[in-house]
Amino acid sequence: MSKKGLDEMQLQRKNKVGNQSFLILMYLLMLDAGLYGFGFRWVSYPANIMIILSICSAVYVVRLIKGNAYVGPSNEKEKPILRVVINIVVAISSATAIILFLKNTHFNNVNQIDSMAAPILFITSITAIIIVALTGIIRKIQNKDDKEKGH
Known part of the structure; x- marks a missing residue:
C-alpha cells in the first residue's frame, strides 16, 4: 500500500461510488429539467442546481467516508494546517475576485439571484469547511489506527 494515497481496493471503491454519484x-438534473419543462418550479434556477449538487456531493463524501475510501494514510512529515490555511486563503481570494468582477459588470441587474440562493450558497460553503475539518480528523484517526496495527 502506498503511504501517499489509497490502496487498490480503496481506489476501486472510490471510483464505484464516484460513478454512482x-x-x-445526472438523473436528478434531468428530472429537474423535465419538471421545469412541465411548469413545476420547486426553486428558481441557480438555487435548484446548487441544492442538487450539494446533495449529490454530500452523498458522495458520506459514502466514501463510510467505505474508508476518502483519505489514505499520510506521511508524518506533512503539514496539514499549512495546507488548510493556504486553501482557505486561495478560496477567499477567488471568491472576493469573483464578487468584485460581478459587481462591476452589467450582469448584476439582468440575472439576479433570488432570496433562496444566497443562503444555499452560504450553507454549501460552510458544509465544505466542515468537510475539510472532518477530513483532517478522519486522517488522524486512520493514521492512529495504522500505527496501532503496526503498519
Whole structure:
C-alpha cells in the first residue's frame, strides 16, 4: 500500500461510488429539467442546481467516508494546517475576485439571484469547511489506527 494515497481496493471503491454519484447527479438534473419543462418550479434556477449538487456531493463524501475510501494514510512529515490555511486563503481570494468582477459588470441587474440562493450558497460553503475539518480528523484517526496495527 502506498503511504501517499489509497490502496487498490480503496481506489476501486472510490471510483464505484464516484460513478454512482455522477449517475445520480445526472438523473436528478434531468428530472429537474423535465419538471421545469412541465411548469413545476420547486426553486428558481441557480438555487435548484446548487441544492442538487450539494446533495449529490454530500452523498458522495458520506459514502466514501463510510467505505474508508476518502483519505489514505499520510506521511508524518506533512503539514496539514499549512495546507488548510493556504486553501482557505486561495478560496477567499477567488471568491472576493469573483464578487468584485460581478459587481462591476452589467450582469448584476439582468440575472439576479433570488432570496433562496444566497443562503444555499452560504450553507454549501460552510458544509465544505466542515468537510475539510472532518477530513483532517478522519486522517488522524486512520493514521492512529495504522500505527496501532503496526503498519
